[in-house]
Amino acid sequence: MQFFAYYQEMHTSSWNSPRPQRSGIGTAADDGIDVISLGRRVRHLRKTAGMTLDALGEAVATAPSQLSLIENGKREPKLGMIKALAAAFGVGIDELLGAEPPSRRAALEIELERAQRGPLYQSLGLPTVRVSSRLPMDVLESLVGLQNELERRLDEQAATPEEARRANTELRDEMRSRNNYYPEIERQAQELLTAVGHVSGPLSHHVAADIAEHLGFGLRFVGDLPHSTRSVTDLKNRIIYLTQSSAADHDPRSVLLQALGHYVLGHETPVDYSDFLRQRVYTNYFAAALLMPEKDTVAFLQEAKNAKELAIEDLRDAFAVSYESAAHRFTNLATEHLGITCHFQKVHESGIIHKAYENDGVNFPADHTGAIEGQTICRYWTSREVFDVPDKFRAYDQYTDTKVGTFWCTARTERHSSGMYSLSIGIPYKDVKWFRGRDTTERSKSKCPDETCCRRPPESLSAEWGGQAWPAARANTHLLAAMPQGAFPGVDETEVYRFLEAHAGR
Known part of the structure; x- marks a missing residue:
């Protein structure tokens, strides 16, 4: 279990992004030379020419021990040495530095050498196999095959959440376009x-x-x-x-x-x-x-727009569908047929975004990959405020001032087997004139992604309860989150402090 945890940490934090290698330690030097591949090519050319290390050393005026380090990918040759080696073999520098391995065996040797120097192999605590011409070809094939299969299986475990977020991001980009x-x-x-x-x-x-x-x-x-x-x-x-x-x-x-x-x-x-x-x-x-056929739905929406009475619940009732289906359908047709940009959210009661779409520039929280799903929405947005509204029969409407402008949103909550969710449609302030509920007096201000907005508990609560609470998180409140924040992942500290504050006097 320690190995799998270590591998997942290494894989997600460093394997997915380019990392510099120091000469003599990694696979590439700072200037981009692949020292392992170069070493195997030097060895291949030397043996093809029928030269010993001693003979090659005399030809390039270098000790055989230094050439051995180069061939084993443990030392990066300087430019002068590269030129001398190319001349000794009668090849051009480009051919000597070529990325394509000179043979199938050389390709396997390079792959095994790289794998053994990587964090995955090192985490296993196994002895290093000396990669030399004496290593049988079938053993070489087996070792490389085992390494690749191990990486493939662990990739499925460690990369799936991130790949899912990347896939969501790519698809949302397509939908927005x-x-x-x-x-x-x-x-x-x-x-x-x-x-x-x-x-x-x-x-x-x-x-x-x-x-x-x-x-x-x-x-x-x-x-x-x-x-x-x-x-x-x-x-x-x-x-x-x-x-x-x-x-x-x-x-x-x-x-x-x-x-x-x-x-x-x-x-x-x-x-x-x-x-x-x-x-x-x-x-x-x-x-x-x-x-909700396009022709009928557009006619319905256009009539409501002309009357300045657009409402998602009316679309729901007219076509006997769920509120979520009506909200999704509105996003399909609003921009193309009504000229209205919008955004949609489905948010779990824990504050985690389950689904989201936007083409109106709203500032959804996102991770480094651009993924929105799994992120925590600002507690002052309509999609969070609606959970505290006593009236669950009618839609809740609110204006929200954000760092990228003011948006009007309408939202409802629905219970599913996995908990309570809010479903909301939002639009820029300039288009609110077409919607019923524009006269709402509910208004909030969001400074997110500024941490002082809602990611930290209010100072008064922190002063009273900071260091005095030890909550036990429900696992299902943070499984979807890419990287939950706080000392107790998935726990909303503000809610915990408010709970303690409310019960302290009883």
């Missing part, structure tokens, strides 16, 4: 609606089943669907299995349409997490385009 609008998916959805004769109004369960039948799929509702799945599609027999559980968090129409989306959009087995995530976003979009 298109204003979250995909006309090709809109077109495919409309063709299906036309094929089953759906003209207007909410998409019923019956019409959703008609779409499945039109595409040649049968439906089966079962009570033993694997707990980690929303649906299972039998492609051989063209049957889609769904659950009738009353505890389901998802609209069965949406789950069915998403399953059909994989077929209609021609998806194949995802090759990596990025591919998986992109497919999921596209199928979610496809389902929304069927549940």
Whole structure:
């Protein structure tokens, strides 16, 4: 376990970024010369020329022991020595310094030498294997193969969270560049609606089943669907299995349409997490385009805009979908058809961002990769303030002054099996005139990412309770976070201090 923890620390902190190597210790010198590769090439050229170390030493006026250090990648030759070696072998300097190993064996030797000098191998505490011409080829192949497989398996453990955040960031960049609008998916959805004769109004369960039948799929509702799945599609027999559980968090129409989306959009087995995530976003979009057809939805939104009564809950009610689905659909169409930029958030009650999108320049918190998911949102933003609002029946509206401007946001909370979440849509101040709720008197100010905004407890609470509290964190409150802050990762110290303050006098 100590080894795995060490490897993950080394991998995530230093292996993912270029790091300088000192001559004689790492694989490359400060000027970019790969000393291991150069050494193997010198050895290869020397043996090809039939020269001993002594003979080469005489030719370049250098002791054989010094040449041995060069061949083993433990010393970087100076420019004069490089020129002398090239002349002795009758090759150009570019060929001597070439990056391509001279042979398969040389490539394996270089790979093994690099691996043994890396932090992963050193953390194992194993003796170093001397890489020489006497090492059998099959042993060399096995050692390199074992090293590569170990790295691959540990990469899956250590890199997956970061790769997931990178994939989210790349996909969000794509969505922003298109204003979250995909006309090709809109077109495919409309063709299906036309094929089953759906003209207007909410998409019923019956019409959703008609779409499945039109595409040649049968439906089966079962009570033993694997707990980690929303649906299972039998492609051989063209049957889609769904659950009738009353505890389901998802609209069965949406789950069915998403399953059909994989077929209609021609998806194949995802090759990596990025591919998986992109497919999921596209199928979610496809389902929304069927549940809230573009033509009808745009007409509804345009009429509401003209009346200055835009409201996400009205879109929800008009098409009989969830508030989250209506909010997502609004982001699909608002910029393309209404000329309104916006941002969306789904935030867990712990303050961790679960989903987010923006094309209005709002300053979401992000890590060094640009990832937003897993970050803690400012406690003064609407998406956090809404949790403390007693009235859960109506949407909560608020203006928030940030370092990049003032935004108006509308939000609601919904309970899921994994806890309470807030769902919010925000827009720049200039567009608030089109929305119902613009007359709200609720206003807050956020100085994030300045730590004095909300990342530190108020001075009065810190003075009273600093060093006097020892909370035990719930693991599920920080698993998604990239790097939780504070001495107790995942614990909101302000909430802990407020809790103690409230109970101290009882």
